[in-house]
Structures are given as structure tokens and as C-alpha cells.
Amino acid sequence: xxxxxxxxxxxxxxxxxxxxxxxxxxxxxxxxxxxxxxxxxxxxxxxxxxxxxxxxxxxxxxxxxxxxxxxxxxxxxxxxxxxxxxxxxxxxxxxxxxxxxxxxxxxxxxxxxxxxxxxxxxxxxxxxxxxxxxxxxxxxxxxxxxxxxxxxxxxxxxxxxxxxxxxxxxxxxxxxxxxxxxxxxxxxxxxxxxxxxxxxxxxxxxxxxxxxxxxxxxxxxxxxxxxxxxxxxxxxxxxxxxxxxxxxxxxxxxxxxxxxxxxxxxxxxxxxxxxxxxxxxxxxxxxxxxxxxxxxxxxxxxxxxxxxxxxxxxxxxxxxxxxxxxxxxxxxxxxxxxxxxxxxxxxxxxxxxxxxxxxxxxxxxxxxxxxxxxxxxxxxxxxxxx
Amino acid sequence: xxxxxxxxxxxxxxxxxxxxxxxxxxxxxxxxxxxxxxxxxxxxxxxxxxxxxxxxxxxxxxxxxxxxxxxxxxxxxxxxxxxxxxxxxxxxxxxxxxxxxxxxxxxxxxxxxxxxxxxxxxxxxxxxxxxxxxxxxxxxxxxxxxxxxxxxxxxxxxxxxxxxxxxxxxxxxxxxxxxxxxxxxxxxxxxxxxxxxxxxxxxxxxxxxxxxxxxxxxxxxxxxxxxxxxxxxxxxxxxxxxxxxxxxxxxxxxxxxxxxxxxxxxxxxxxxxxxxxxxxxxxxxxxxxxxxxxxxxxxxxxxxxxxxxxxxxxxxxxxxxxxxxxxxxxxxxxxxxxxxxxxxxxxxxxxxxxxxxxxxxxxxxxxxxxxxxxxxxxxxxxxxxx
Numbered sequence: 001x002x003x004x005x006x007x008x009x010x011x012x013x014x015x016x017x018x019x020x021x022x023x024x025x026x027x028x029x030x031x032x033x034x035x036x037x038x039x040x041x042x043x044x045x046x047x048x049x050x051x052x053x054x055x056x057x058x059x060x061x062x063x064x065x066x067x068x069x070x071x072x073x074x075x076x077x078x079x080x081x082x083x084x085x086x087x088x089x090x091x092x093x094x095x096x097x098x099x100x101x102x103x104x105x106x107x108x109x110x111x112x113x114x115x116x117x118x119x120x121x122x123x124x125x126x127x128x129x130x131x132x133x134x135x136x137x138x139x140x141x142x143x144x145x146x147x148x149x150x151x152x153x154x155x156x157x158x159x160x161x162x163x164x165x166x167x168x169x170x171x172x173x174x175x176x177x178x179x180x181x182x183x184x185x186x187x188x189x190x191x192x193x194x195x196x197x198x199x200x201x202x203x204x205x206x207x208x209x210x211x212x213x214x215x216x217x218x219x220x221x222x223x224x225x226x227x228x229x230x231x232x233x234x235x236x237x238x239x240x241x242x243x244x245x246x247x248x249x250x251x252x253x254x255x256x257x258x259x260x261x262x263x264x265x266x267x268x269x270x271x272x273x274x275x276x277x278x279x280x281x282x283x284x285x286x287x288x289x290x291x292x293x294x295x296x297x298x299x300x301x302x303x304x305x306x307x308x309x310x311x312x313x314x315x316x317x318x319x320x321x322x323x324x325x326x327x328x329x330x331x332x333x334x335x336x337x338x339x340x341x342x343x344x345x346x347x348x349x350x351x352x353x354x355x356x357x358x359x360x361x362x363x364x365x366x367x368x369x370x371x372x373x374x375x376x377x378x379x380x381x382x383x384x385x386x
Numbered sequence: 387x388x389x390x391x392x393x394x395x396x397x398x399x400x401x402x403x404x405x406x407x408x409x410x411x412x413x414x415x416x417x418x419x420x421x422x423x424x425x426x427x428x429x430x431x432x433x434x435x436x437x438x439x440x441x442x443x444x445x446x447x448x449x450x451x452x453x454x455x456x457x458x459x460x461x462x463x464x465x466x467x468x469x470x471x472x473x474x475x476x477x478x479x480x481x482x483x484x485x486x487x488x489x490x491x492x493x494x495x496x497x498x499x500x501x502x503x504x505x506x507x508x509x510x511x512x513x514x515x516x517x518x519x520x521x522x523x524x525x526x527x528x529x530x531x532x533x534x535x536x537x538x539x540x541x542x543x544x545x546x547x548x549x550x551x552x553x554x555x556x557x558x559x560x561x562x563x564x565x566x567x568x569x570x571x572x573x574x575x576x577x578x579x580x581x582x583x584x585x586x587x588x589x590x591x592x593x594x595x596x597x598x599x600x601x602x603x604x605x606x607x608x609x610x611x612x613x614x615x616x617x618x619x620x621x622x623x624x625x626x627x628x629x630x631x632x633x634x635x636x637x638x639x640x641x642x643x644x645x646x647x648x649x650x651x652x653x654x655x656x657x658x659x660x661x662x663x664x665x666x667x668x669x670x671x672x673x674x675x676x677x678x679x680x681x682x683x684x685x686x687x688x689x690x691x692x693x694x695x696x697x698x699x700x701x702x703x704x705x706x707x708x709x710x711x712x713x714x715x716x717x718x719x720x721x722x723x724x725x726x727x728x729x730x731x732x733x734x735x736x737x738x739x740x741x742x743x744x745x746x747x748x749x750x751x752x753x754x755x756x757x758x759x760x761x762x763x764x765x766x767x768x769x770x771x772x
Contacts, residue, residue: 002714003733020409023402023429026714026731026743043409043431288726303721310696328388328412335689340674345412347389357412 003027004300007062009052010071011038013346013355014276014292017284018071019044021292027300032061039346040071055079062088069253069299070275073100074155091201091252091299092274099249100274103182104153113248115241116268118260119185123150125175130168132183147186152179162218187268189260193227194279195242198254198294198304205246206294206307207239208287213258213279219355222373223316225282225309228366231265238267245272254295256280278318278355283307285342285360286314311362315369317377319357321350324382327357334359334376341376389413390686393448395438396457397424399732399741400662400678403670404457405430407678413686418447425732426457441465448474455639455685456661459486460541477587477638477685478660485635486660489568490539499634501627502654504646505571509536511561516554518569533572538565548604573654575646579613580665581628584640584680584690591632592680592693593625594673599644599665605741608759609702611668611695614752617651624653631658640681642666664704664744669693671728671746672700697748701755703763705743707736710768713743720745720762727762 003026008015011033019029019040032048033041041047050057052075059082062068067089080094092100099106107120119136123129133145144167152161152174164186165171174181192213199205209226227235242257249255256277258270280291289297289305297304319327327350334341338361345357357380361373378384389412394401397419405415405426418434419427427433436443438461445468448454453475466480478486485492493506505522509515519531530553538547538560550572551557560567578599585591595612613621628643635641642663644656666677675683675691683690705713713736720727724747731743743766747759764770 002712003731004714016409019429020406023406024728024730025717026729026733028428041431042414043405045427045429045431045433047431297721302717304725305721305727306725326388328390331411331688335683335691339690339692341691342410343412344410345389347412 004066005030005064006296006299007032007065007068008040008044008071009058009061009068009075011035011040011047012071013039013348015040015071016043016346017281017344018069018276018292018295021290022296024293025296027296030061030065032058039348042347053079055082058083059086062086067091067299069295070097073097073274077101089201093250093252096250096252097274100272102153103151103271104180106272107182109249110245110269113245115245116266118149118187118268118270121183122153123181123183126168126171129165129171129183136185149184149186150174151182151184152177153182154179160218187260187270188263189268190263191227191261192270193230193238193259193261193267194223194277195238195257195259196254196277196280196283196291197239197242197246197257198291198298198307199243199246199251200298200304201252201301203247204304205243206304207243208280208283208291208307209309210235210238210259211279211282217353219318219320219353220278221318222370223279223282224366224370225286225314225316230261234261234265234267241267241269245269253298254280254291278316278358281344281358282314282316282360284344286311286362312364313366313369314360314362315366315373316358316360317373318355319345319359319377319380321352321354321356322381322383323352325350327380330380330382334379338372338376341372343376343380390452391416391450392682392685393418393451393454394426394430394457395444395447395454395461397421397426397433398457399425399734401426401457402429402732403667403730404455404662404678404681407676408682411679411682413682416447416451418444425734428733439465441468444469445472448472453477453685455681456483459483459660463487475587479636479638482636482638483660486658488539489537489657490566492658493568495635496631496655499631501631502652504535504573504654504656507569508539509567509569512554512557515551515557515569522571535570535572536560537568537570538563539568540565546604573646573656574649575654576649577613577647578656579616579624579645579647579653580609580663581624581643581645582640582663582666582669582677583625583628583632583643584677584684584693585629585632585637586684586690587638587687589633590690591629592690593629594666594669594677594693595695596621596624596645597665597668603739605704605706605739606664607704608756609665609668610752610756611672611700611702616647620647620651620653627653627655631655639684640666640677664702664741667730667744668700668702668746670730672697672702672748698750699752699755700746700748701752701759702744702746703759704741705731705745705763705766707738707740707742708767708769709738711736713766716766716768720765724758724762727758729762729766 005028030046136145196208211225212227214222256273342360391414416432417430522531582594597611598613600608642659669676728746
């Protein structure tokens with residue numbers, strides 16, 4: 001048998017769903033996980049427990065793997081270079097992945113490529129933040145240029161490591177971690193979009209339809225595929241932009257480009273993620289080939305699957321932890337109410353606000369599809385009780 | 387967390403695909419498997435190695451499971467009764483499952499229910515077979531009534547344990563195993579159909595569309611969903627018959643009713659299987675809820691999912707082992723040729739004629755969908771090389 005071994009670093013839900021998508025391909029899937037309780041560790045046969053920040057652990061794990069890929073972007077870049085030097089294919093590779101690890105590097109690269117981004121600059125302290133804010137005031141304009149968005153260049157996710165500050169006085173906190181801080185203009189956006197693409201080592205790439213992504217409290221809440229009422233030319237421009245970024249950065253696997261759609265009809269790049277992404281979860285039930293299946297195919301350099309939608313509308317709503325720890329008993333109501341509902345739970349303990357699953361719905365009538373997904377997610381969380 | 391533990395007895399591909407379908411539900415899945423190389427054992431986290439024919443092994447495995455279900459029908463009926471006496475829900479239960487384990491019991495029960503079957507009788511030896519054959523010759527008719535189909539009442543599958551005999555002299559072999567032998571008329575059928583239904587403990591049941599199943603050498607080769615050109619009334623009758631059998635036999639989980647469609651427009655029951663079935667594999671990509679997902683929901687007494695098709699036509703073709711042990715390298719051609727192709731491999735070593743996977747295709751044009759599935763399966767097997 002020549003079926004390859006895919007080594008997945010990180011035991012979260014993305015690894016869990018990638019394993020699920022890999023089963024039909026008959027490949028072997030090996031997991032490096034922190035604990036046996038991790039989301040993916042519960043469902044994968046070959047689990048190695050260990051710390052991805054330790055190079056020896058990574059090296060031992062990588063031995064016998066045909067390729068290494070990731071559940072998250074936190075593996076130190078130098079470790080990835082060491083694995084590559086050992087002859088292990090790392091996908092995406094460190095030269096690409098650094099753009100998803102370090103927001104400073106990402107902004108610099110996108111600037112060089114001419115990709116539209118929010119105005120931004122690495123800042124050195126609260127006074128520098130005030131100066132950055134002031135630079136955004138048009139000549140003869142009023143105000144001090146605040147609010148400004150501050151981000152630590154490494155380590156943030158789901159709203160963590162991000163601050164919206166309204167004055168220099170508020171701007172002290174982000175500098176306390178000792179990590180470089182990126183200041184960005186607070187974009188007056190109409191909505192957030194995401195362009196998801198997948199690229200393989202030999203350069204084949206596919207683009208999923210651009211989706212609308214609605215955030216609540218900095219956390220993704222709802223994704224609608226495709227984005228409703230999106231101008232066709234703008235959708236095409238966003239897809240081309242994502243494909244171009246994937247190519248120029250040498251991405252292998254899934255790339256999510258989070259975008260702001262501005263009032264004046266432009267799209268600006270907010271964030272990059274180089275792994276299957278929350279904004280692509282709809283594809284599990286809504287696309288011919290899911291983001292997870294295509295990520296596996298890409299990292300194995302297999303021809304990619306068709307990313308087109310299977311339904312007119314697909315809606316994903318995240319299930320966050322609420323006050324009730326028992327979500328299983330809610331299945332009875334949710335499944336009986338909607339026999340077409342797709343529940344995806346991650347095997348995680350319920351904690352308030354924690355992403356513990358998502359639901360997908362699809363159909364021809366967007367209002368109906370949205371209502372069904374919201375109802376199910378709310379009922380599972382416990383915020384809807386009838 | 388109150389998420390239940392499903393105990394699956396048997397490590398074949400049906401267990402593998404049931405695990406895949408159970409991952410999104412967040413349940414725990416525990417497997418009793420013969421070897422770590424078994425199809426499902428490769429992809430499941432909690433694997434117990436042991437012999438399902440040993441009651442102590444079964445008892446130890448069942449401890450801590452909320453429900454027990456099966457990859458195959460070979461667990462001795464008395465062991466299942468012992469587990470039930472221990473207080474472990476066994477689904478399907480022994481009183482139902484015996485009808486899929488023992489063809490003699492199955493025929494007797496279907497007769498009592500008035501379900502149309504081929505003419506049949508338990509026979510005691512070659513001379514009795516000749517007598518059975520002669521009974522089938524109409525008054526004033528010619529010939530000796532052969533050929534006749536002989537089946538051992540237990541232990542057969544995929545054409546094993548089945549003989550088509552043309553004379554009493556040929557009829558000695560089936561009796562050598564010392565298992566009771568069932569004689570059946572050789573039905574002059576137009577084609578084979580299958581009616582797949584799923585039933586839950588509290589009596590909810592769903593019916594998948596009736597499919598056409600094409601066999602080659604006693605092994606399922608191609609399934610077309612729904613069965614082309616099937617009279618609507620006949621399709622409805624077949625679905626109702628399967629639902630009625632599930633109810634009357636007290637089936638919990640998936641029931642496949644294999645049917646002969648006769649020249650005079652009737653359907654006769656050929657075989658029953660009480661587990662996800664090869665004739666339902668199309669549902670993984672072709673139905674809103676797959677047979678595997680619905681089997682899991684049924685054994686957990688959760689509301690069942692919608693069984694309706696997502697595409698006009700879905701075709702499943704089995705991938706059998708050929709002369710080439712390396713099917714992975716064939717992925718390049720198959721995936722590049724057809725980005726919509728769905729490959730499902732079971733992680734099994736290739737042996738000539740062995741079922742090692744299947745492919746699904748779907749679309750609006752049956753000829754195209756059939757061609758794509760056949761090409762991919764043939765290419766993977768090595769019988770098509772361009």
C-alpha cells in the first residue's frame with residue numbers, strides 16, 4: 001500500500017473535521033495533540049501526545065509522516081524550517097505560514113503586492129498610536145483620528161490580541177505583552193466577507209464562492225454562502241485577490257482571506273488564515289468538495305475537488321457554549337424540528353462563549369435557511385427554549 | 387457531558403463509515419475489532435481487540451457503552467440475548483436480527499406476514515432438492531424444475547453460501563457444512579432492486595428511494611438511485627413493504643430489503659440485511675442524510691434525518707481489488723478527470739475481487755453519471771488504463 005500518512009499538528013476541531021474528510025481517501029492520519037481530550041484526539045486512531053513548541057517532539061512526530069499540516073498557526077517558524085531541513089514536506093511551508101503568524105509581515109507583504117489593506121503601521125507606544133491616528137485625519141478635518149485598532153502581531157485569534165482604542169490613554173494595554181503592535185485604521189465597513197481558496201504544491205488552485213461573515217463580539221457567528229447581493233465584479237475581484245495572494249505567498253492548502261467591504265464598494269484585507277477556516281465550514285454540507293477535503297488533497301498534491309455550491313444558499317451558524325452543559329438533549333428538539341439540519345459538534349466541554357460546534361442548513365429560500373440555522377444554534381446553546 | 391457511547395461490533399468498512407458519520411454528532415464511538423488493521427480500526431480512537439464470538443469479550447466491551455450495534459450479522463443470537471439481559475440496549479435486537487442471520491427464520495416470518503418471496507422450502511438432501519424442483523413444474527409442464535437456488539441458512543454473504551444447481555447430482559455440496567439448506571426457485575427477474583429504510587426504537591421510520599442494484603458474479607457492482615424507469619406504484623409498494631417488514635420484525639437501525647423485480651411487474655424479497663448496506667452507499671453523497679448518519683440516529687433513538695436525494699441521479703460503483711496493489715497512484719488521474727468524483731476507500735489491502743472501496747457520482751444526466759462512476763472504479767481497479 002502506498003497510501004500516505006498525513007501528520008496533523010494540533011488537536012482542535014479543524015483537525016477533527018480534516019480527519020473526517022480524510023477517511024474516505026483511505027489515507028493514514030496521525031495527530032500531535034496536547035491532551036487525549038482534545039477535539040480531534042477523541043476520534044483519531046493514531047494520536048501522539050506532546051507539545052508542538054518542542055522541536056524534538058515535532059521531529060519525533062514527523063518521522064514516518066509523508067507530509068505535515070496544521071490545525072493552527074502557532075508552531076514556531078524556526079521549527080518548521082528545521083522539519084523542512086530534515087526533509088519533511090511542511091504544508092503550508094514556513095515562508096508562507098509566517099504571513100498568517102505575524103500580522104506585521106503580512107501587511108508588509110500585501111503592501112508590496114499592491115493588495116488593498118486598511119491603513120496601518122507598526123507602532124512603538126501610546127504616543128505613536130496618537131500620531132498614527134492623527135495621520136488619518138484628512139487635511140482640514142476635525143478630531144484626533146481615533147478610534148484606532150491595535151493588534152499584537154502574533155498570537156491573536158477570535159478577537160483576542162485585538163483592541164479598539166479611543167485615545168492614547170487607552171492604548172497602553174497592547175504594549176504590555178512585549179510583542180510588536182500593529183495599528184490599523186478602524187474601517188467603516190458595510191459588512192465582512194471571506195474569500196476561501198485552496199492551492200496545491202504544483203500550483204493548481206480553486207476558489208470557493210465569496211461568503212458573508214457576521215461577527216458578534218469579535219467571534220464569527222453566521223456565514224452565508226454565497227454572500228447575498230454581492231456585486232459580481234466585486235466577488236470576482238475578491239476571488240482573484242485571494243488566488244493571487246495564495247500564489248504570491250506560496251500557500252499550500254486552504255487560505256482564508258477575511259475582507260472588509262467598504263461603503264465605497266472596495267474590499268480591504270483584514271486577516272489571513274492558512275488552514276481550513278470557520279468561514280468555510282458551510283462547505284461541509286454546501287459545496288461539492290468541502291474545504292477540509294480540498295485541504296487534504298492540496299497537502300498531498302492531489303488534484304483538487306470542485307468547490308462549487310450544491311445549494312442556492314447555505315448558512316453556517318456557530319454553536320457557542322451557554323449556561324447549559326448538556327447540548328445532547330437539545331438534539332431531540334432540533335432534529336425533530338428540522339430533518340435537514342446538519343449538526344457538527346466538536347466533542348468539547350461547554351464553556352460560556354466557547355465555540356463547541358456549528359450547524360449548517362441549505363435551501364432555496366435564504367430567510368428560511370437563516371431561520372433554521374439560527375434556531376438550531378440558539379436552541380443548542382440554550383438561548384432559545386421553544 | 388451526556389453524549390452517549392456507541393459500541394460497534396465488527397471492524398469492517400460499514401463500521402468505518404458509521405464512525406465517519408458519527409463524528410459530527412459529537413458522540414463517542416467504541417469499536418470491537420479482530421485486528422488493528424481492520425478497516426474501521428485504522429480510523430477509530432477507542433478500539434478493543436477481541437473475538438465477537440466470545441461472550442466474555444462482548445460483555446467486557448459492552449460495559450460503558452450506551453448502545454451496541456453491528457458491522458455484520460454474525461454475532462451469535464444467544465450472546466445478544468445475554469447482553470440484553472445484562473441491561474445493554476442491543477440495536478437491532480436479537481429478535482429482529484435473527485431474521486437477517488437465518489434465512490430459514492426470515493422466509494418463515496415473511497410468509498406469515500404475507501410478504502411475497504420466491505417459492506422456497508428447507509430441504510434435507512439432493513433428492514429432496516429434486517422433489518422441490520419438480521414441485522415447481524406447472525401441471526402438464528416440461529422439464530425437471532431445475533435450476534434451483536440453494537443457500538445455507540446461516541453464514542453466507544456476497545454470493546458465498548449460495549449455489550445455483552442444475553440437477554440433484556450437483557446438489558450435494560451445500561449439505562456438506564452441516565447447516566440447514568434452503569431451496570428457492572430461481573426467479574426470472576428483470577432486475578434487482580433494494581428498498582432501504584431506517585427505524586428508531588420509538589417507531590419513527592424513513593424510506594430511501596428504491597434503487598436498482600446490479601450484481602456481477604453475486605457481488606454488488608453498481609447501484610443507481612433512484613431506480614430508473616421504476617413504476618411509481620411499484621416503488622411505493624416496495625417502500626411500504628420494507629417499512630412494514632421493519633415494523634413487524636421490530637428492526638432498529640438500517641434495514642436493506644433486496645428485491646427481485648419480476649417480468650410480470652411484482653417485487654419478491656430476496657434477502658434482508660439489518661445494518662447499513664452496500665445498496666445504500668450512494669446516500670453518503672446523494673441523500674440529505676446518509677444511511678450511516680441515520681443508522682447512528684436510530685440506534686440512539688434520535689429523530690431521523692431526511693432520506694431524500696440531493697441530486698436527480700446518484701450512481702455508486704464498487705471498487706474491487708484487481709491486479710495492481712497500488713490504488714493511490716490512480717487518484718491522480720481519477721481526480722483530475724472528474725473534480726466532482728467522490729472516492730470512498732476502506733483502507734483494505736487489495737486482493738483480486740475484494741471490495742476495497744466505492745465511488746459515488748451524481749448529476750442530472752444518468753448516462754454521464756454512470757460513465758463517470760464506471761470509469762473511476764475501473765481505473766482504480768486497473769481494468770481501465772486510459
